[in-house]
Every structure is written in structure tokens, then in C-alpha cells.
Amino acid sequence: MNGRPRRAHVVFLAATAMLILVSIFLYRIRPLAGITFGSTSIALAVLAHVGVLAALVGPLVAWRRRRRHRPPQLNRRT
Secondary structure (H helix, E strand, C coil): CCCHHHHHHHHHHHHHHHHHHHHHHHHHHCHHHHHHHHHHHHHHHHHHHHHHHHHHHHHHHHHHHHHHCCCCCCCCCC
16 A cells, blocks of 8 residues: 555645645735735635535536436337
8 A cells, every 4th residue: 555645635734734824924924915815725725625516516417417307208119
């Protein structure tokens, strides 16, 4: 078993901590810059989560619609 999944979690955690620390540091130096950077980071994280959610839910919604609205069969024997 390789260490890639564990390494990915560590990198993600380090990047998240760095974004938080940078926004705190910027807020202490320049409050407007800190608020702007922090808000941008939060907005990007929210957009990324919405994108992942859309990528997961989109095919399920399309599949459900396709199953519900089947065209009538033309050559059905009665």
C-alpha cells in the first residue's frame, strides 16, 4: 500500500491551514487585505464543493429524468 492517500490528506490539511493563517496574518497587517483574501478563499472553497456536488448529482438527475419520461413504444404487441 503506497502513501499517496495519506499524503494527499496531509497536503490538503496543510494548504487549508496555510490559507487560514495567511488570512489571519493579512488581517493583522492590513485588515481590508485580510478580509478580502479570506473571503476569496472561502468563496473558492464553496465553489469547489458546489462543483463536486454538481458532478456527483448531475448524472443521477439525468438518469432519473430519462427513466421517468420514456417515450411510448411504437411496435408493442397487444
